[in-house]
Amino acid sequence: MYLKRTNPTLYYLQRVGFYALVVVITLYLLIPFLWAVLTSFRKAGDLFLQPLAFATAPSTLGNYIDVFANPNFRLGLLYSLITAVGAVAIALLFGSFAAYALGRFKFRGKSAVLYIVLAVSVFPQIAVLGGLYTLINSLGLYNTPSGLILAYLIFTIPFTVWVLTSFVRDLPGELEEAALVDGASPLQTLFLVLFPVMMPALVTTGLLAFINAWNEYLFALTFTSTRRTVPVVIANYSGATQFDQPWGQIMAASIVVTIPLIILVLVFQRNIVSGLTAGAVKG
Amino acid sequence: MTTTVPTNKAVKQRGIEATRARQAVWLLIPTMIAIILVAGYPLYRTIFFSLFEANLTSPDQKTFLGLGNFWFTTDEGVALGFLQDPKWWGAVTNTLLFTVVSVFLETVFGMIIALVVNSAFPGRAFLRTAMLVPWAIPTVVSAQMWSYMYNDSFGLIGRGLLGGTALLANPSTSIWAMIAVDVWKTTSFMALLILAGLQSLPSDMYEAADMDGASKGRQFWQMTLPLLRPALLVALVFRSLDALRVFDIMSVMVGNVSAARLSMTAYARQALIDNQLLGMGSAVSIAIFIIIMVIVVVYVTAFRVKFD
Numbered sequence A: 001m002y003l004k005r006t007n008p009t010l011y012y013l014q015r016v017g018f019y020a021l022v023v024v025i026t027l028y029l030l031i032p033f034l035w036a037v038l039t040s041f042r043k044a045g046d047l048f049l050q051p052l053a054f055a056t057a058p059s060t061l062g063n064y065i066d067v068f069a070n071p072n073f074r075l076g077l078l079y080s081l082i083t084a085v086g087a088v089a090i091a092l093l094f095g096s097f098a099a100y101a102l103g104r105f106k107f108r109g110k111s112a113v114l115y116i117v118l119a120v121s122v123f124p125q126i127a128v129l130g131g132l133y134t135l136i137n138s139l140g141l142y143n144t145p146s147g148l149i150l151a152y153l154i155f156t157i158p159f160t161v162w163v164l165t166s167f168v169r170d171l172p173g174e175l176e177e178a179a180l181v182d183g184a185s186p187l188q189t190l191f192l193v194l195f196p197v198m199m200p201a202l203v204t205t206g207l208l209a210f211i212n213a214w215n216e217y218l219f220a221l222t223f224t225s226t227r228r229t230v231p232v233v234i235a236n237y238s239g240a241t242q243f244d245q246p247w248g249q250i251m252a253a254s255i256v257v258t259i260p261l262i263i264l265v266l267v268f269q270r271n272i273v274s275g276l277t278a279g280a281v282k283g
Numbered sequence B: 001m002t003t004t005v006p007t008n009k010a011v012k013q014r015g016i017e018a019t020r021a022r023q024a025v026w027l028l029i030p031t032m033i034a035i036i037l038v039a040g041y042p043l044y045r046t047i048f049f050s051l052f053e054a055n056l057t058s059p060d061q062k063t064f065l066g067l068g069n070f071w072f073t074t075d076e077g078v079a080l081g082f083l084q085d086p087k088w089w090g091a092v093t094n095t096l097l098f099t100v101v102s103v104f105l106e107t108v109f110g111m112i113i114a115l116v117v118n119s120a121f122p123g124r125a126f127l128r129t130a131m132l133v134p135w136a137i138p139t140v141v142s143a144q145m146w147s148y149m150y151n152d153s154f155g156l157i158g159r160g161l162l163g164g165t166a167l168l169a170n171p172s173t174s175i176w177a178m179i180a181v182d183v184w185k186t187t188s189f190m191a192l193l194i195l196a197g198l199q200s201l202p203s204d205m206y207e208a209a210d211m212d213g214a215s216k217g218r219q220f221w222q223m224t225l226p227l228l229r230p231a232l233l234v235a236l237v238f239r240s241l242d243a244l245r246v247f248d249i250m251s252v253m254v255g256n257v258s259a260a261r262l263s264m265t266a267y268a269r270q271a272l273i274d275n276q277l278l279g280m281g282s283a284v285s286i287a288i289f290i291i292i293m294v295i296v297v298v299y300v301t302a303f304r305v306k307f308d
Helices: A002-006 A008-040 A044-048 A051-056 A062-069 A071-104 A110-121 A126-138 A145-169 A174-181 A186-215 A218-223 A230-235 A247-267 A269-281 B004-049 B086-118 B124-136 B139-150 B156-161 B171-199 B203-211 B216-244 B248-262 B264-274 B278-303
Strands: B052-054 B062-064
Touching: A002 A008, A008 A247, A008 B086, A008 B124, A008 B139, A008 B171, A044 A247, A062 A071, A062 A247, A071 A110, A071 A145, A071 A186, A071 A230, A071 A247, A071 B004, A110 A145, A110 B004, A126 A145, A126 A218, A126 B004, A126 B264, A126 B278, A145 A186, A145 A218, A145 B004, A174 A186, A186 A230, A186 A247, A186 A269, A186 B004, A218 A230, A218 B264, A230 A247, A230 B139, A230 B248, A247 A269, A247 B124, A247 B139, A269 B124, A269 B171, B004 B052, B004 B278, B052 B278, B086 B124, B086 B171, B086 B216, B086 B248, B086 B264, B124 B171, B139 B156, B139 B171, B139 B248, B171 B216, B171 B248, B203 B216, B216 B278, B248 B264, B264 B278
Parallel strands: none
Antiparallel strands: B052 B062
16 A cells, blocks of 8 residues: 555556456466356367357357267266265264264263264275275165265265264354253254254255265266266267267266356355365364 | 252262263264274275285185285296386376375465455455366366367367377376366365465454564565464365375376376276276275375374364
């Protein structure tokens, strides 16, 4: 502010520099995505055009129509939805029980449980890949959404337990004491008293866990052969021949998978940032 | 009479505490069963099979090898242990390179972006929202988007900037191309965490520093950075662990066979699933597990990271 009076040239140079930086950052963050959106609306033949001609070429919905006509993609969306919702529902249910116990009860071995949960959340998935593969096979769950739901618990449960525990710990104790005095059981207290207050935390945690499950690739690639989730479908999207990469369709499929996530993230922006910092900074 | 009242109360209190402890155990049971089922038992199986020669399709027909999967030379002098495989060491080197470079760049860029978003200017809300976009995009999708941009006959980068160079076809350039993807995708995550840290810093301290005439640069190095240290370190640990287990970017962009030269996880998966070598694959998995655990311990003790 003083600089504006004492040295206006330097002040305006700094301002220009700052805004140049803002523009560079925005372009860097958004161009790859916007280019993918643009490509998804272009005909296959137009991909050869120079960037300017490409950008102004006529738009078409053809890629989206082709993508939705592809049964693998449609089923992929369905399987992704089933597995992600299933894994998140189980994790939220089990996770809130555990978080209630860890955040509100005193008992021996509590910190041991917390450390186990933390240790599992830094587990490299590959360390259990072989063991899980044989387990899923022997349970007859290979190539089923249930098998993937089971596998996804390895990252959804520790995450929900950890984030919800830090939330439950910060809740005022009076709520629960009142329920205790009225003779409510722990499950009654949890469902009738704490759940309503925990709603924002449950939504945030559930959303972040859902995003992780929706994006998962290694387990989905390994534990299914035909009932592929959508990331695996997109990774293996192929055209009529092996050498033909239908980029327009791949980009359309990518946008279809990404748009719901972007909308969710933008709607729940504030919760996401607080949930991410709770989840990442505390474990 | 009055002395008996507190004793009664204490007994009752202890009774309540014992009940509460029992209830806590019940509440924890579903989670503990799930963790044992999907983490504990599979990890035990992986350790177990790392000592055997076994095929993935018939795990019961196995022969005990001891540490032979790790290091084994036949009488004819053929080296069979994966620690004797130069491809494994290539994957280790490349994964470490990938981790160090991408986490370093993400931290630097994340810091720059967080500092920009933390200062007041028109359009700040928009930039804050734009930051969330790369993070919200699934990794597989970003890998495909960038493969397209790197493509030598269609891509903005491959054709436009580099005039038809196939970056991904060459192992020495593909690792850098994939570092760029990881940096693009997760810089915003780093920036979000750093931004949250920045916003918790007391503003009156900066006013005092301004009054004393400390330059912005000095304020950054001597106040902001030391105060951000705890948050920054935890973010670094989690980003490094993520980068060390990288798989999807490489598998999607260069295919599973080439990825096995670049990423430890892809190398293990190739042995385990593509080649069906349950014993060998498990041994590699255990090696990765050990490497990652050692790095966690080093981080936690060297920087005294606290998770509470």
